[in-house]
Amino acid sequence: xxxxxxxxxxxxxxxxxxxxxxxxxxxxxxxxxxxxxxxxxxxxxxxxxxxxxxxxxxxxxxxxxxxxxxxxxxxxxxxxxxxxxxxxxxxxxxxxxxxxxxxxxxxxxxx
Amino acid sequence: xxxxxxxxxxxxxxxxxxxxxxxxxxxxxxxxxxxxxxxxxxxxxxxxxxxxxxxxxxxxxxxxxxxxxxxxxxxxxxxxxxxxxxxxxxxxxxxxxxxxxxxxxxxxxxxxx
Numbered sequence: 082x083x084x085x086x087x088x089x090x091x092x093x094x095x096x097x098x099x100x101x102x103x104x105x106x107x108x109x110x111x112x113x114x115x116x117x118x119x120x121x122x123x124x125x126x127x128x129x130x131x132x133x134x135x136x137x138x139x140x141x142x143x144x145x146x147x148x149x150x151x152x153x154x155x156x157x158x159x160x161x162x163x164x165x166x167x168x169x170x171x172x173x174x175x176x177x178x179x180x181x182x183x184x185x186x187x188x189x190x191x192x
Numbered sequence: 193x194x195x196x197x198x199x200x201x202x203x204x205x206x207x208x209x210x211x212x213x214x215x216x217x218x219x220x221x222x223x224x225x226x227x228x229x230x231x232x233x234x235x236x237x238x239x240x241x242x243x244x245x246x247x248x249x250x251x252x253x254x255x256x257x258x259x260x261x262x263x264x265x266x267x268x269x270x271x272x273x274x275x276x277x278x279x280x281x282x283x284x285x286x287x288x289x290x291x292x293x294x295x296x297x298x299x300x301x302x303x304x305x
Contacts, residue, residue, distance in 0.1 A: 123296075125283075168234060178290075179240050180235075182234030183234050
Protein backbone atom coordinates (compact mmCIF):
# COMPACT_ATOMS: atom_id res chain seq x y z
CA UNK A 82 0.00 0.00 0.00
CA UNK A 83 1.21 3.48 -0.81
CA UNK A 84 2.33 5.41 2.25
CA UNK A 85 1.47 8.86 3.49
CA UNK A 86 3.56 11.26 5.58
CA UNK A 87 1.95 13.69 7.99
CA UNK A 88 3.32 15.96 10.73
CA UNK A 89 2.95 14.44 14.18
CA UNK A 90 1.16 17.46 15.60
CA UNK A 91 -0.18 20.91 14.77
CA UNK A 92 -1.69 23.72 16.77
CA UNK A 93 -4.40 26.20 15.90
CA UNK A 94 -6.47 28.93 17.47
CA UNK A 95 -10.23 28.80 17.56
CA UNK A 96 -12.00 30.35 14.55
CA UNK A 97 -8.83 30.39 12.47
CA UNK A 98 -8.33 28.27 9.33
CA UNK A 99 -6.23 25.11 9.63
CA UNK A 100 -4.25 23.51 6.83
CA UNK A 101 -3.26 19.90 7.50
CA UNK A 102 -0.68 18.64 4.99
CA UNK A 103 -0.16 15.11 3.69
CA UNK A 104 2.57 13.82 1.38
CA UNK A 105 1.99 10.73 -0.73
CA UNK A 106 4.70 10.68 -3.39
CA UNK A 107 4.13 7.01 -4.31
CA UNK A 108 0.41 7.39 -4.97
CA UNK A 109 -0.93 5.28 -7.84
CA UNK A 110 -3.53 6.24 -10.40
CA UNK A 111 -6.31 4.31 -8.71
CA UNK A 112 -5.64 5.55 -5.16
CA UNK A 113 -8.21 7.85 -3.66
CA UNK A 114 -7.08 10.23 -0.90
CA UNK A 115 -9.22 9.78 2.21
CA UNK A 116 -9.25 11.75 5.44
CA UNK A 117 -10.67 10.44 8.67
CA UNK A 118 -10.46 11.97 12.11
CA UNK A 119 -10.66 10.52 15.59
CA UNK A 120 -11.98 12.53 18.48
CA UNK A 121 -10.86 11.54 22.00
CA UNK A 122 -12.35 8.25 23.20
CA UNK A 123 -14.25 7.71 19.95
CA UNK A 124 -13.81 5.67 16.80
CA UNK A 125 -12.56 7.37 13.63
CA UNK A 126 -15.06 9.23 11.47
CA UNK A 127 -15.03 10.03 7.77
CA UNK A 128 -14.15 13.60 6.82
CA UNK A 129 -13.67 13.80 3.07
CA UNK A 130 -12.09 12.04 0.08
CA UNK A 131 -11.01 12.86 -3.46
CA UNK A 132 -9.18 11.55 -6.50
CA UNK A 133 -7.88 14.47 -8.57
CA UNK A 134 -10.09 17.53 -8.15
CA UNK A 135 -10.47 19.64 -5.05
CA UNK A 136 -13.47 18.65 -2.93
CA UNK A 137 -15.67 20.52 -0.49
CA UNK A 138 -18.23 19.30 2.02
CA UNK A 139 -19.83 20.65 5.16
CA UNK A 140 -16.90 19.56 7.32
CA UNK A 141 -13.85 20.53 5.30
CA UNK A 142 -12.16 21.09 1.95
CA UNK A 143 -9.56 18.88 0.31
CA UNK A 144 -6.97 20.48 -1.93
CA UNK A 145 -5.06 18.01 -4.12
CA UNK A 146 -1.82 18.96 -5.85
CA UNK A 147 -1.79 18.73 -9.62
CA UNK A 148 0.74 15.87 -9.56
CA UNK A 149 -1.30 14.22 -6.73
CA UNK A 150 1.84 13.71 -4.65
CA UNK A 151 0.49 15.83 -1.84
CA UNK A 152 -2.81 17.09 -0.49
CA UNK A 153 -4.08 19.45 2.20
CA UNK A 154 -7.12 19.13 4.42
CA UNK A 155 -8.55 22.58 5.15
CA UNK A 156 -10.75 23.33 8.14
CA UNK A 157 -12.09 26.80 7.39
CA UNK A 158 -12.79 27.86 10.98
CA UNK A 159 -11.41 25.61 13.66
CA UNK A 160 -13.51 25.01 16.75
CA UNK A 161 -12.56 23.32 20.01
CA UNK A 162 -14.50 20.30 18.81
CA UNK A 163 -12.10 19.91 15.89
CA UNK A 164 -9.30 18.87 18.24
CA UNK A 165 -8.61 15.31 17.10
CA UNK A 166 -6.16 13.02 15.32
CA UNK A 167 -6.46 13.45 11.56
CA UNK A 168 -5.52 10.54 9.32
CA UNK A 169 -4.62 10.88 5.64
CA UNK A 170 -5.07 7.49 3.93
CA UNK A 171 -4.64 6.26 0.37
CA UNK A 172 -7.20 3.71 -0.66
CA UNK A 173 -7.52 1.77 -3.89
CA UNK A 174 -11.29 1.48 -3.94
CA UNK A 175 -11.21 -0.60 -7.10
CA UNK A 176 -9.28 -3.26 -5.22
CA UNK A 177 -11.75 -2.99 -2.34
CA UNK A 178 -9.02 -2.84 0.28
CA UNK A 179 -9.55 -1.78 3.86
CA UNK A 180 -8.32 1.50 5.30
CA UNK A 181 -4.68 1.32 6.42
CA UNK A 182 -4.07 3.95 9.10
CA UNK A 183 -0.80 5.64 9.95
CA UNK A 184 -0.17 7.68 13.09
CA UNK A 185 -1.93 10.78 11.80
CA UNK A 186 -1.63 14.41 12.89
CA UNK A 187 -2.79 15.42 16.34
CA UNK A 188 -4.50 18.80 16.05
CA UNK A 189 -4.78 20.97 19.14
CA UNK A 190 -7.16 23.94 19.13
CA UNK A 191 -6.86 26.74 21.66
CA UNK A 192 -9.50 29.29 22.60
CA UNK B 193 -30.42 5.68 12.36
CA UNK B 194 -28.38 3.72 14.88
CA UNK B 195 -24.65 3.62 14.35
CA UNK B 196 -22.27 0.72 14.86
CA UNK B 197 -22.85 -0.72 18.32
CA UNK B 198 -20.10 -2.43 20.27
CA UNK B 199 -20.09 -4.11 23.65
CA UNK B 200 -18.71 -4.15 26.21
CA UNK B 201 -17.23 -0.65 26.26
CA UNK B 202 -14.72 -1.65 28.90
CA UNK B 203 -13.37 -5.00 30.01
CA UNK B 204 -10.74 -5.85 32.60
CA UNK B 205 -9.50 -9.43 32.83
CA UNK B 206 -6.61 -11.43 34.22
CA UNK B 207 -4.08 -12.79 31.74
CA UNK B 208 -4.85 -16.22 30.34
CA UNK B 209 -8.58 -15.59 30.66
CA UNK B 210 -10.84 -15.53 27.57
CA UNK B 211 -12.67 -12.43 26.39
CA UNK B 212 -15.20 -11.72 23.66
CA UNK B 213 -16.32 -8.54 21.95
CA UNK B 214 -19.57 -8.08 20.08
CA UNK B 215 -20.38 -5.78 17.18
CA UNK B 216 -23.70 -4.90 15.57
CA UNK B 217 -23.08 -3.05 12.29
CA UNK B 218 -25.35 -0.53 10.63
CA UNK B 219 -28.31 -2.24 8.99
CA UNK B 220 -27.67 -3.03 5.35
CA UNK B 221 -23.89 -2.78 5.62
CA UNK B 222 -22.34 -5.81 3.96
CA UNK B 223 -18.72 -5.18 4.91
CA UNK B 224 -17.55 -5.43 8.51
CA UNK B 225 -14.10 -4.73 9.92
CA UNK B 226 -12.32 -5.36 13.19
CA UNK B 227 -9.41 -3.08 14.04
CA UNK B 228 -7.05 -2.99 17.02
CA UNK B 229 -5.73 0.33 18.31
CA UNK B 230 -2.82 0.62 20.71
CA UNK B 231 -2.28 3.82 22.68
CA UNK B 232 -0.87 6.60 20.51
CA UNK B 233 -1.11 4.55 17.32
CA UNK B 234 -3.53 4.41 14.43
CA UNK B 235 -5.99 1.52 14.12
CA UNK B 236 -4.62 -1.72 12.66
CA UNK B 237 -6.82 -4.05 10.62
CA UNK B 238 -7.41 -7.49 12.11
CA UNK B 239 -10.07 -8.90 9.79
CA UNK B 240 -12.54 -7.85 7.11
CA UNK B 241 -15.80 -9.59 6.26
CA UNK B 242 -17.88 -9.42 3.12
CA UNK B 243 -21.24 -10.66 4.39
CA UNK B 244 -20.34 -13.83 6.35
CA UNK B 245 -17.07 -14.50 4.52
CA UNK B 246 -13.73 -13.43 5.98
CA UNK B 247 -11.96 -11.99 2.92
CA UNK B 248 -8.91 -10.55 4.67
CA UNK B 249 -7.71 -12.11 7.92
CA UNK B 250 -3.98 -12.01 7.23
CA UNK B 251 -3.30 -9.78 10.28
CA UNK B 252 -5.37 -11.80 12.73
CA UNK B 253 -3.17 -13.75 15.19
CA UNK B 254 -4.93 -17.03 14.69
CA UNK B 255 -3.26 -18.85 17.57
CA UNK B 256 -5.32 -16.91 20.09
CA UNK B 257 -7.75 -14.71 18.16
CA UNK B 258 -10.89 -15.85 16.38
CA UNK B 259 -13.80 -14.06 14.79
CA UNK B 260 -17.12 -14.97 13.29
CA UNK B 261 -19.94 -13.24 11.52
CA UNK B 262 -22.83 -15.65 11.42
CA UNK B 263 -25.67 -14.78 9.03
CA UNK B 264 -23.62 -11.85 7.77
CA UNK B 265 -24.86 -9.39 10.41
CA UNK B 266 -23.47 -9.32 13.96
CA UNK B 267 -19.88 -10.27 14.62
CA UNK B 268 -17.90 -11.54 17.57
CA UNK B 269 -14.15 -11.24 18.16
CA UNK B 270 -12.67 -13.60 20.73
CA UNK B 271 -9.28 -13.80 22.41
CA UNK B 272 -8.31 -16.99 24.23
CA UNK B 273 -6.13 -16.88 26.21
CA UNK B 274 -5.53 -13.15 26.64
CA UNK B 275 -1.99 -11.84 27.13
CA UNK B 276 -0.76 -8.60 28.69
CA UNK B 277 0.08 -7.23 25.23
CA UNK B 278 -3.54 -7.57 24.12
CA UNK B 279 -4.48 -4.52 26.17
CA UNK B 280 -5.85 -2.12 23.54
CA UNK B 281 -9.04 -0.72 22.05
CA UNK B 282 -10.87 -3.04 19.68
CA UNK B 283 -12.80 -1.14 17.04
CA UNK B 284 -15.55 -2.44 14.81
CA UNK B 285 -16.53 -0.67 11.59
CA UNK B 286 -18.97 -1.30 8.79
CA UNK B 287 -19.59 -0.03 5.27
CA UNK B 288 -22.25 -0.57 2.65
CA UNK B 289 -19.70 -2.09 0.29
CA UNK B 290 -15.96 -2.71 0.43
CA UNK B 291 -15.41 0.60 -1.39
CA UNK B 292 -17.67 2.67 0.81
CA UNK B 293 -17.14 5.03 3.70
CA UNK B 294 -16.41 3.28 6.99
CA UNK B 295 -18.53 3.91 10.05
CA UNK B 296 -16.84 3.06 13.34
CA UNK B 297 -18.22 2.10 16.69
CA UNK B 298 -16.91 3.64 19.92
CA UNK B 299 -14.68 0.66 20.57
CA UNK B 300 -14.14 -1.85 23.37
CA UNK B 301 -11.26 -1.06 25.69
CA UNK B 302 -9.53 -4.17 27.00
CA UNK B 303 -7.18 -4.16 29.96
CA UNK B 304 -5.32 -7.38 30.72
CA UNK B 305 -3.77 -7.59 34.20
